[in-house]
Amino acid sequence: MFDNLSDKLDAVFKKLRGHGRLTEKQIKETMREIRLVLLEADVNFRVVRDFVATVSDRAVGQDVLKSLTPAQQVIKIVREELARLMGDGEDNSLKLAAKPPVSLMLCGLQGAGKTTSCGKLALKLRRDKRNPLLVPADVYRPAAIEQLKTLGRQLGIEVFDSTINDKPVDICSRARRYAELNGFDTIIFDTAGRLHIDTELMGELKGIVQAVAPQEILFVADAMTGQDAVTVAASFNEQLPLTGVILTKMDGDARGGAALSIRAVTGKPVKLVGMGEKLDALEVFHADRMAQRILGMGDVLSLIEKAQAAVEADDAAAMEARLRKDGFTLETFLEQMQMVKKMGSMDSLLKMIPGAGKMMKQAPGMQLPEKEIQKIEAIIRSMTARERMDHRILNGSRRLRIAKGSGTRVQDVNQLLKRFVEAQKMMKKMQKMGPKGLKGMLGRGGQLPF
The missing domain is CATH 1.20.120.140 (SRP54, nucleotide-binding domain)
Known part of the structure; x- marks a missing residue:
């Protein structure tokens, strides 16, 4: 953005x-x-x-x-x-320490991404060892109820049953009682939106606030709409006791005005940002890190956190054990790339490395990392198990077969093997350093520098 x-x-x-x-x-x-x-x-x-x-x-x-x-x-x-x-130094964490069930209410105009944000937030909370309940309270758009139920099935998270014939305030009240009786510690209310602000909408939202007394009232703003999002946020803030903002579509190509203005105009902190369409693409907002990204300084801390979230300690330990037993092979090379892919797109990861994004712009003819990784995967997957374990047996005829099988050229296969040999030499140096060397690369969240 x-x-x-x-x-x-x-x-x-x-x-x-x-x-x-x-x-x-x-x-x-x-x-x-x-x-x-x-x-x-x-x-x-x-x-x-x-x-x-x-x-x-x-x-x-x-x-x-x-x-x-x-x-x-x-x-x-x-x-x-x-x-x-953008709110550096302020506490922008979600208020989850209250007596359960903690109520989180999402509001905003239609099309801002409330329903999807509810699913993303539920997934994030579950990964933080909480037990969320999703509540569809938008009865004016039938697809919203079904959309939330579909998200719930995908995530394995329960969705409270409601229909378009129910009243939103009644749905929320019944959902709260249901959560209390069934051991849910967090409730996420997906409220109705409109194409514009009106008295009926605000009256309904105020009724929900009175009925369930949410600990968080989060305004969901589409960052692609720029100053319109800021103006609407200010209007909502005048009539509802907002506690924070969720900015969606931060991975888009809008100019970024909403992200820079919304906290100053509303006085409410940006708490979460949607960085993609995937359900795990919801991040905690850090004003200092965002400022560094804007000035092209990268965001190494967020990169480390992504690695820690994507790679389980058990997986890293298993990888270390295989490296000790079999050495660094094309098979482990492929596994490392799979771990990196879990962290997100390579383009987004490169932007977090200081200077890397600028280098990509200065070399426009350079192949996109995402496509390069796909090519490498195709080449390695076209090899037999024996070839992956011992690249030295890859003679001319084998390389030609692999190139045809992966839809690439023999030159591409040769280039991959050359890079792999260089990486293998580096791994041998790390192994000579003993356990500290390997743990430095394969500890929790560690990634090989390819």
């Missing part, structure tokens, strides 16, 4: 890096360009005005003007203020 914004800010900062010392005039010109970049990104104009004023006040200080690296100082200030703008 922030690619365009990141590129434009990078272009602004490049001009700064060309100066050994900065003057107030140069900083003023930089602030003017930053203001234009943020406005083009659909950030609320009042938010832009306050942001630029704050950065300007800090940037013209003597610490910056007299610094040997003033450009870095200005970038540091922008990063800190971007993080503060």
